[in-house]
Amino acid sequence: MDGKFNAAQKAVEFVKSGMVVGLGTGKTSEIFIKLLGKKVKEDKMKVVCVPTSVRAEKVAKRAGLVVRKLNEVKGVDLAVDGADQVDTKLNLIKGYGGALFREKIVDYGAKRFVVIVDESKLRGVLGGWVPLEVSPFAAEQVRRELKKLGMEERTRMKKGRKFITDNWNVIIDVRFARINNPKSVDALLRSIPGVIETGIFSEKVWRVIVGTETGVKLLS
Numbered sequence: 533m534d535g536k537f538n539a540a541q542k543a544v545e546f547v548k549s550g551m552v553v554g555l556g557t558g559k560t561s562e563i564f565i566k567l568l569g570k571k572v573k574e575d576k577m578k579v580v581c582v583p584t585s586v587r588a589e590k591v592a593k594r595a596g597l598v599v600r601k602l603n604e605v606k607g608v609d610l611a612v613d614g615a616d617q618v619d620t621k622l623n624l625i626k627g628y629g630g631a632l633f634r635e636k637i638v639d640y641g642a643k644r645f646v647v648i649v650d651e652s653k654l655r656g657v658l659g660g661w662v663p664l665e666v667s668p669f670a671a672e673q674v675r676r677e678l679k680k681l682g683m684e685e686r687t688r689m690k691k692g693r694k695f696i697t698d699n700w701n702v703i704i705d706v707r708f709a710r711i712n713n714p715k716s717v718d719a720l721l722r723s724i725p726g727v728i729e730t731g732i733f734s735e736k737v738w739r740v741i742v743g744t745e746t747g748v749k750l751l752s
Contacts, residue, residue: 535650539743540564542750543612543648546739549577552605554638555592556613557585557631560648564612569595582608584638585631586698602638611642615649615733615740619658622647622740622751623714627663627731630688630697636729644738651744658711662721663688663731664704670726671702677724678706701728 540563547553547568555565565581565588572579573596581597582605583589592599602608613635617625624647626632639645666674671687678685688695688703695703711717711732718732740751 535652535743535745536560536563536648537743538745538748539648539650539741540567542741542743542748543646544568544571546610546612546644546646547571547577547579549575549579551609552580552582552600552607554608554611554613554642555581555583555588556611556635556639557583557588558614558629560614560650561588561612562591564648565591565597566595569597572597580605582638584613584634585629588631608638608642609644611639611645613639613645613647615647615653616731617655617658617660618647618649618653618740618751619655619714622737623658623711624733624737625658625660625662625731626733627665627703630663630695630703632663632731633665633697633699633701633729636733639733640736642736645736647737647740649740649742651742654742658714658732659708661705661707662711662717664706664721665697665699665701665728666704667726667728668700668702671704674704674724674726678704681720683707699728
């Protein structure tokens with residue numbers, strides 16, 4: 533069976549009736565959302581969901597889940613989200629789907645943050661492209677500051693146009709060969725005026741569920 537499916541299926545077990553659940557964005561998260569919708573219906577559970585993107589909201593509504601905005605709930609009990617990379621210390625790179633800003637708010641604010649991935653997302657050390665959500669007003673200035681720091685950067689494009697997030701911002705991806713200290717790199721990038729959020733998640737992870745073809749592994 534597919535690793536993504538197994539990870540998502542295991543995460544559903546952490547959801548209890550009465551919970552407010554944060555819904556991540558991405559392929560694995562969408563599998564979780566659909567499985568959660570099925571479980572809520574079959575077990576007649578009372579669950580309220582807070583999606584981290586417009587896309588996740590649409591998937592949740594199609595799955596029959598009750599959806600609320602973050603400001604409409606008193607808090608998030610459990611956030612379940614995917615990741616693009618996970619290192620041995622459970623640091624993450626997220627945001628290849630462009631939802632990193634809302635994801636970090638919901639995931640970090642939850643009482644428990646569960647990450648669901650397959651084995652292909654595991655790394656000894658993080659590296660590669662790190663997404664930054666950037667104000668369009670400051671995009672070129674941010675690019676100049678990144679170049680001053682000697683960083684390779686690129687503005688994310690989609691169908692020949694700049695990629696626009698759900699918050700009407702742009703994404704600038706920055707390349708790192710290795711990220712030995714994710715927390716310090718995150719702080720450095722966020723210190724640049726105009727950078728709203730980074731795709732480095734270096735805190736708050738409670739569990740990582742790694743799906744394999746035959747089952748799951750839990751990392752904590």
